[in-house]
Amino acid sequence: MKKSKIFWIYIAVALVVYAIVELLIVNGQLDMYYSNLFITIAINIILAVSLHLVIGITGQFSIGHAGFLAVGAYISAIFTTNLGFPFPVALIIGAIVAAVAGLIVGIPTLRLKGDYLAIATLGFAEIIRIIFLNIDYVGGAAGMQVDYLTTWTYAFFGVLITIIVIANFTNSRHGRACIAVREDEIAADAMGINTTYYKVLAFAIGSFFAGLAGGLFAHNFFIIQPSQFGFLKSFDILIYVVLGGLGSLSGAVIAAILLTVISLYLQDFPETRMIIYSLVLIIVMLYRPSGLMGTKEITDFFKFNKKAKGGKVNE
Amino acid sequence: GSKDQSTTSGSKGNSSKEVKIGLNLELSGNVASYGSGIAKGARLAIKEINDNGGIDGKKIVPVEIDNKSDAAEATAAAIKLATQEKVVAQIGSATSGNTVAAVQIANKNKMPVIGPSATSPTVTVNSDNSVNEYAFRTCFIDPFQGRIAANFALNTLKAKNVAIFSDSASDYAKGLAKSFKETIEENGGKVVAEESYVAKDTDFKSTLTRLKSKKPDFIYIPGYYEEVGLIVKQAREAGITVPLMGGDGWDSPKMVELAGGDSLNNTFFTNHYSSEDPDEKIQKFVEAFKGANKDQAPDAFNALGYDTVYWLKDAIERAGSTDGEKVKDALAETKDLSLVTGTFSVDENHHPVKSATVLEFKDGKQVFNSKVNP
Amino acid sequence: MLTINEINVFYGNIQALKGVSLEVNEGEIVTLIGANGAGKSTLLKTVSGLLKPKQGTIEFQGKTIAGKAAQTIVKAGISHVPEGRRVFSNMSVEENLDLGAYLRKDHKAVAEDKERIFKIFPILLERRKQLSGTLSGGEQQMLAMGRAIMARPKLLLLDEPSMGLAPLMVKTIFHTIEEIRKEGTTILLVEQNAHMALSIADRAYVIETGHVVLSGLAKDLQEAEQVKAAYLGGL
Amino acid sequence: MEWLQQLINGISLGSIYALIALGYTMVYGIIKLINFAHGDVFMIGAFIGFFAISRWDLGFFPALLLAMVVCALLGVFIERVAYKRLRNATRIAALITAIGVSLLIEYTTIFFRGAQPEAYPNVVSSKTFQFLGAQISMQSIMILSVSIVLMLILQFIVHKTKIGKAMRAVSYDVEAARLMGINVDNTISVTFAIGSALAGAAGVIFGVYYTKIDPLMGIIPGVKAFVAAVLGGIGIIPGAVAGGMVLGVVETIVSALGFSSWRDAAAFIILILILIFRPSGIFGKNTREKV
Amino acid sequence: MSDLLLKVENVGIQFGGLKAVSGLNMEMHAGELIGLIGPNGAGKTTSFNMLTGVYKPTEGTIIFNGKKTNNMSPHQVTKSGVSRTFQNIRLFKDLSVLDNVKVANHSLAHHSVISSIFRLPSYFSGETKMEQESIEFLKIFGLDPYMNELAKNLPYGMQRRLEIARALAAKPKLLLLDEPAAGMNPQETQDLMGLIALIREKFDLTILLIEHDMGLVMGICERIYVLDHGQLIAEGKPEEIRNNKKVIEAYLGEEVTE
Numbered sequence A: 001m002k003k004s005k006i007f008w009i010y011i012a013v014a015l016v017v018y019a020i021v022e023l024l025i026v027n028g029q030l031d032m033y034y035s036n037l038f039i040t041i042a043i044n045i046i047l048a049v050s051l052h053l054v055i056g057i058t059g060q061f062s063i064g065h066a067g068f069l070a071v072g073a074y075i076s077a078i079f080t081t082n083l084g085f086p087f088p089v090a091l092i093i094g095a096i097v098a099a100v101a102g103l104i105v106g107i108p109t110l111r112l113k114g115d116y117l118a119i120a121t122l123g124f125a126e127i128i129r130i131i132f133l134n135i136d137y138v139g140g141a142a143g144m145q146v147d148y149l150t151t152w153t154y155a156f157f158g159v160l161i162t163i164i165v166i167a168n169f170t171n172s173r174h175g176r177a178c179i180a181v182r183e184d185e186i187a188a189d190a191m192g193i194n195t196t197y198y199k200v201l202a203f204a205i206g207s208f209f210a211g212l213a214g215g216l217f218a219h220n221f222f223i224i225q226p227s228q229f230g231f232l233k234s235f236d237i238l239i240y241v242v243l244g245g246l247g248s249l250s251g252a253v254i255a256a257i258l259l260t261v262i263s264l265y266l267q268d269f270p271e272t273r274m275i276i277y278s279l280v281l282i283i284v285m286l287y288r289p290s291g292l293m294g295t296k297e298i299t300d301f302f303k304f305n306k307k308a309k310g311g312k313v314n315e
Numbered sequence B: 001g002s003k004d005q006s007t008t009s010g011s012k013g014n015s016s017k018e019v020k021i022g023l024n025l026e027l028s029g030n031v032a033s034y035g036s037g038i039a040k041g042a043r044l045a046i047k048e049i050n051d052n053g054g055i056d057g058k059k060i061v062p063v064e065i066d067n068k069s070d071a072a073e074a075t076a077a078a079i080k081l082a083t084q085e086k087v088v089a090q091i092g093s094a095t096s097g098n099t100v101a102a103v104q105i106a107n108k109n110k111m112p113v114i115g116p117s118a119t120s121p122t123v124t125v126n127s128d129n130s131v132n133e134y135a136f137r138t139c140f141i142d143p144f145q146g147r148i149a150a151n152f153a154l155n156t157l158k159a160k161n162v163a164i165f166s167d168s169a170s171d172y173a174k175g176l177a178k179s180f181k182e183t184i185e186e187n188g189g190k191v192v193a194e195e196s197y198v199a200k201d202t203d204f205k206s207t208l209t210r211l212k213s214k215k216p217d218f219i220y221i222p223g224y225y226e227e228v229g230l231i232v233k234q235a236r237e238a239g240i241t242v243p244l245m246g247g248d249g250w251d252s253p254k255m256v257e258l259a260g261g262d263s264l265n266n267t268f269f270t271n272h273y274s275s276e277d278p279d280e281k282i283q284k285f286v287e288a289f290k291g292a293n294k295d296q297a298p299d300a301f302n303a304l305g306y307d308t309v310y311w312l313k314d315a316i317e318r319a320g321s322t323d324g325e326k327v328k329d330a331l332a333e334t335k336d337l338s339l340v341t342g343t344f345s346v347d348e349n350h351h352p353v354k355s356a357t358v359l360e361f362k363d364g365k366q367v368f369n370s371k372v373n374p
Numbered sequence C: 001m002l003t004i005n006e007i008n009v010f011y012g013n014i015q016a017l018k019g020v021s022l023e024v025n026e027g028e029i030v031t032l033i034g035a036n037g038a039g040k041s042t043l044l045k046t047v048s049g050l051l052k053p054k055q056g057t058i059e060f061q062g063k064t065i066a067g068k069a070a071q072t073i074v075k076a077g078i079s080h081v082p083e084g085r086r087v088f089s090n091m092s093v094e095e096n097l098d099l100g101a102y103l104r105k106d107h108k109a110v111a112e113d114k115e116r117i118f119k120i121f122p123i124l125l126e127r128r129k130q131l132s133g134t135l136s137g138g139e140q141q142m143l144a145m146g147r148a149i150m151a152r153p154k155l156l157l158l159d160e161p162s163m164g165l166a167p168l169m170v171k172t173i174f175h176t177i178e179e180i181r182k183e184g185t186t187i188l189l190v191e192q193n194a195h196m197a198l199s200i201a202d203r204a205y206v207i208e209t210g211h212v213v214l215s216g217l218a219k220d221l222q223e224a225e226q227v228k229a230a231y232l233g234g235l
Numbered sequence D: 001m002e003w004l005q006q007l008i009n010g011i012s013l014g015s016i017y018a019l020i021a022l023g024y025t026m027v028y029g030i031i032k033l034i035n036f037a038h039g040d041v042f043m044i045g046a047f048i049g050f051f052a053i054s055r056w057d058l059g060f061f062p063a064l065l066l067a068m069v070v071c072a073l074l075g076v077f078i079e080r081v082a083y084k085r086l087r088n089a090t091r092i093a094a095l096i097t098a099i100g101v102s103l104l105i106e107y108t109t110i111f112f113r114g115a116q117p118e119a120y121p122n123v124v125s126s127k128t129f130q131f132l133g134a135q136i137s138m139q140s141i142m143i144l145s146v147s148i149v150l151m152l153i154l155q156f157i158v159h160k161t162k163i164g165k166a167m168r169a170v171s172y173d174v175e176a177a178r179l180m181g182i183n184v185d186n187t188i189s190v191t192f193a194i195g196s197a198l199a200g201a202a203g204v205i206f207g208v209y210y211t212k213i214d215p216l217m218g219i220i221p222g223v224k225a226f227v228a229a230v231l232g233g234i235g236i237i238p239g240a241v242a243g244g245m246v247l248g249v250v251e252t253i254v255s256a257l258g259f260s261s262w263r264d265a266a267a268f269i270i271l272i273l274i275l276i277f278r279p280s281g282i283f284g285k286n287t288r289e290k291v
Numbered sequence E: 001m002s003d004l005l006l007k008v009e010n011v012g013i014q015f016g017g018l019k020a021v022s023g024l025n026m027e028m029h030a031g032e033l034i035g036l037i038g039p040n041g042a043g044k045t046t047s048f049n050m051l052t053g054v055y056k057p058t059e060g061t062i063i064f065n066g067k068k069t070n071n072m073s074p075h076q077v078t079k080s081g082v083s084r085t086f087q088n089i090r091l092f093k094d095l096s097v098l099d100n101v102k103v104a105n106h107s108l109a110h111h112s113v114i115s116s117i118f119r120l121p122s123y124f125s126g127e128t129k130m131e132q133e134s135i136e137f138l139k140i141f142g143l144d145p146y147m148n149e150l151a152k153n154l155p156y157g158m159q160r161r162l163e164i165a166r167a168l169a170a171k172p173k174l175l176l177l178d179e180p181a182a183g184m185n186p187q188e189t190q191d192l193m194g195l196i197a198l199i200r201e202k203f204d205l206t207i208l209l210i211e212h213d214m215g216l217v218m219g220i221c222e223r224i225y226v227l228d229h230g231q232l233i234a235e236g237k238p239e240e241i242r243n244n245k246k247v248i249e250a251y252l253g254e255e256v257t258e
């Protein structure tokens, strides 16, 4: 049971970090700028980790993650702003509806492979966006004004829950089944794994957390508009996952933090911002094509065990 | 983000010899051309002011932030301007949505925000009709232009069966279309067709073919010149000869190049001013802008960006301070301020009250048609 | 004809060949035997230019070819039938054969060679228009050999040509190898089927974990205890 | 009559998509790279054509040629610098790089000339004539014929010429292709050159036809071309044209029915439906992996 | 003879115009070790693919253990007790050796997704059980020292063995081996023969194997089916097959080499 002890140590460390930041915010040492930065980072981590499950673990090339972000954002916003539900309830409803959307998208499309799957998911995300664009109840193109409810506490626990759920899922027989699908679908099938079930399952879980991130996102920015959920947003999330290292959860987290900070920093160079950003992207990919972390996890460096990723369970 | 230490001293850049102004604009992303249009106008104004000794002797220091045409980024940028850069006021953003994103931040941090082209009423007025104290705009509000266009169509052009072709991805276009439709219907006209396109489309033929079959005698096309230029061209190619009309989004020298002078005959638009207006102020601006931008003639965004800076300067001078609260009050109390895009006062909803001009295209030239007072 | 001198080849940090030297004379069949992972395929890949040796030299007909691009080496007259067939799976059988003659300009002779290959492997004629990816394993092996012969090489490198073939086919393949040699092509053959390989080869090298451990005339090696025990099995 | 007109509208829109999709599918077919920068090479082509015609006073055809040459060089340059190193990396890494290249081209262009659009001068007759009461413009006939001719040429190159065979060989197995004596680097460069030249040509034609060009003009047509290519069966040259046509006609029908704000959604719905029933597109052969 | 385990009746499959297999009839009884041989392209692998649900036969029925499996998907067939190795090795290359086996062990444990996510007791017991069992399998194949290596880093011969271990971990009644000795030298082939005999005893298996190495086939198979051009041309004991005219002509060649 040594491993489970380590698990609790991680949790404890995380909670301490949370408490310190919360304290600094309450005392005003960290102003709105920093709290907003931390919340944004948290949202991006949730997005990255949820897509990591779909692409990195299950190997399904989905490039339409922003669609589920949009579902979570709009649904939760409707529930708080228009229907007056408490924020946490709205968050969960948003996530569940996003998961359902994930099922609806996933069941027909996950039979597709590779680039065909990619374009189909991109297509679905665009369809979702266009639907919101055409619904006047949520403001159409003008967007929907949303109450400011997201706090560091919500964001932090959102991240914590996302990481725990996805890491635990990955390190179980179910996660292994997903990895087997990624490695060789035919062989996985021949080993008795219901590949369709696991693809759809991973997709739905990924969508659920994207929806959660959507709820946090919507209530952090006063207004949501369909144009925020275009395919370029999906690409941003995809970039976190790939830049971090496909198959590495900690890589996704690190890349999400890094790129959010870089992007914020580059605001000071409005003229060259996107040029620098794209150069960073190209150069990292050229010199580290398997991403910053490769398939390693940060815990590998503490050598608790030195096994291939995805196979970490031996409590 | 603590880029320059000189400004970390708290009191809103007041202490030093400079006035910091934030520009929260769409410099990349899908409406980059609007944001950069405002930036160009604003930069020109800032340069002129600084060359002439600044505001009360203090130089304007602009802090430009690119919000990537994204409301979330616009929020983050506003937070940064308010809490890190501690600017006196924010100019921007180009679109109403991105400006709305900054408004709550503005109220919280007592930082006035002026949306040069944020036409939606919601920028300054909340759904419960309360006014956002720190939010302002330089442009018309949507309903105003829509109403003028409708009256023009009914009364001047004697149109009866009108059609609307608007950008469904733009709240600006939708706002204009809405008030246009209401006014038409209130005054006995008939809307025979309502169609929409999506910004960045280039091919409008199928919808135009459909519109043509509805036989309208006037088509209202609120939207920006980038698409409208193509729509007018393709409409004429499709054999639509009736008068076409739009709003200030039509104002750009590119409009003529895109649509072609012939196609533009028999088209009209409402605007703040006419760049052909011999008025000295206007001509001076047009010349200065061309000089600074490789002979490019200014469009509506350039003019609004330019005016916004001058308006802010005026307010700071009247307030005698760079304190956000005082500047806000001065902005709200603006009376008969004469700028390039017209002479205006600010009403209780923070809308600039200014007269509109109806312009007509004749052989590729904007010609003054009539003036409509608010 | 081919002289390999003290080459070292690496995959990243793993050294697969450690100071290997070897010689092939014109008109010979030389076979290379050794356990899985000994480095046989690596050696062939290095000769044909798919890998570059870190140290050492390779000369072909007096000219050094180590480190040259693969297409240059093919042009010089070395053809390689790689391990695992590697046919162009979405192209037809015939197109695969045409690609074998990619660098040749003598169209008439190419057409003749094609006919000859169809004679050696009649099944390929039958499957002429079929996409080669849907061929059976054995059919693909034949195609891969046929494709290499189409280049009319001076030296043919064969990597386990009998792998996965039916007994009758194995015989055909080895028979073909002898035929090709008779027509003047020199052959360097890697085989697991050491019996057969030694029976048609003139000389042989035994390679173990990146080293040449034994070499000599094929018929001598057939008798050597060391070889018998390790590679010929108890049959 | 209205419907005939709409059909014509659909086909002329479709031929534009087809034109862009051809280069896309070509590059994809050979190196299996979703080249997101294709739309931006298309944009560069449009600008080269614009400058050639309006600043340097070249005629339409010299401008077209110039744009094709410059884009071909640009394409080869991009491949050598940004994609070559990634040949053995995961496809997704190459995709991210392509996204990076796309952003780089877009924003470098904006950096040097701003984001405002430019209007193409009138160089090709925009005459229209009547056909059964519908209007057909000379330009759309030109675009349709250019697309079809290019399709035929490409099809010929890829399937009948030596370099075409080399391209296909490279697309299936790079190492085995080397063993055939094929110069893989050059073959890939040629592929990029052709694909990018096509993008450049499409850019100029687009500019002439629709008048407006701007630095971000490549994004939407890029995605649409990708959709068209997938619809037809990605990597299959006639498929790109067929896919473009289907897309154009579907979009037109949706707008003609008065649902223009749904037309992109409709395009994607058609795409998804086709993929569900024909997972490799209209022309794609559904070859199952042999086990 | 014991119970009928597998009955293949008139099975055939067509790819476009090509009839890869037709009118195939086979019967296997529990505990048998049977060979399937035939020239290249005869349809052996294709038959395996039909038996395992990878291809759906276009005609005939396959009855395994009393159940029709024609239209089952591969994972269902595997769950009903048929597992296989592949002609071209298909390991999960980037997974560890141990995880490769654990994947095949998937259905042995029953802890749910929920229990995994919340780390309920059933998760720990299930995972522990899977791990222990997997290690047992690796031990049998002498692969336990390499259990933390990535599968792709194993030498070829070991990869073949790992594939068999993985197939066994799915707890089949019927094991299908597609050219298990391909690419092995005679010595390694000998070892493999011993291993096949061993697992057959130990796990009470029925085995059907495709192989071109006649030494192996004749050495361990009790019965042999011979396919040619998609059709059964002979069936019988090794002795009978060895001397069968048709088989010699189509497959073995004149003098049978050993």
Ligand SMILES: Nc1ncnc2c1ncn2[C@@H]1O[C@H](COP(=O)(O)OP(=O)(O)OP(=O)(O)O)[C@@H](O)[C@H]1O
Pocket (backbone or CB within 6 Å): C011, C014, C016, C034, C035, C036, C037, C038, C039, C040, C041, C042, C043, C083, E153, E154, E155, E156, E157
């Ligand atoms: N691409 C590669 N990356 C890393 N190591 C490799 C690679 N290819 C081969 N090796 C290693 O190099 C060594 C020699 O391999 P090689 O393929 O040359 O052996 P071989 O003698 O041909 O064996 P076989 O009989 O299995 O074909 C082996 O230890 C192998 O694991």
Ligand SMILES: Nc1ncnc2c1ncn2[C@@H]1O[C@H](COP(=O)(O)OP(=O)(O)OP(=O)(O)O)[C@@H](O)[C@H]1O
Pocket (backbone or CB within 6 Å): C134, C135, C136, C137, C138, C139, C164, D288, D289, D290, E015, E018, E020, E038, E039, E040, E041, E042, E043, E044, E045, E046, E047, E087
């Ligand atoms: N998916 C497919 N599409 C088309 N033809 C196929 C397909 N799969 C197999 N075939 C054809 O079916 C025939 C039988 O192939 P199969 O792989 O079963 O042969 P095999 O008996 O296993 O041969 P080998 O011993 O060479 O592996 C071959 O001619 C092959 O080309």
Ligand SMILES: [Mg+2]
Pocket (backbone or CB within 6 Å): C040, C041, C042, C083, C159
């Ligand atoms: Mg080898």
Ligand SMILES: [Mg+2]
Pocket (backbone or CB within 6 Å): C136, C137, E044, E045, E046, E087
């Ligand atoms: Mg087979």
